[in-house]
Amino acid sequence: MNHEAIRKLNSSVVTIVGDVAYDADGNEVAYDKAAVQAYVDANAYKDLRAAAYPSFADQFDTIFHEGIDAWKAQIQAVKDRFPKE
16 A cells, blocks of 8 residues: 555554554554555556656756757656646
């Protein structure tokens, strides 16, 4: 399970060990695993985009040498490859 998703969907969770979530008092917190998976699936494009974008240095180099429109095209190609659902 994705720890970020568990915390995002359950504000009382402060610690997660494996797939078990706990509150500040150490009590186990039950959570909806299907909801967590749905959150992960809906946000997967973000990680895919982040990995596919050129480094900031390469992006700035594109802007300097080719202009802002070339940079926009470069970024749009990644967004098109990994669309927000």
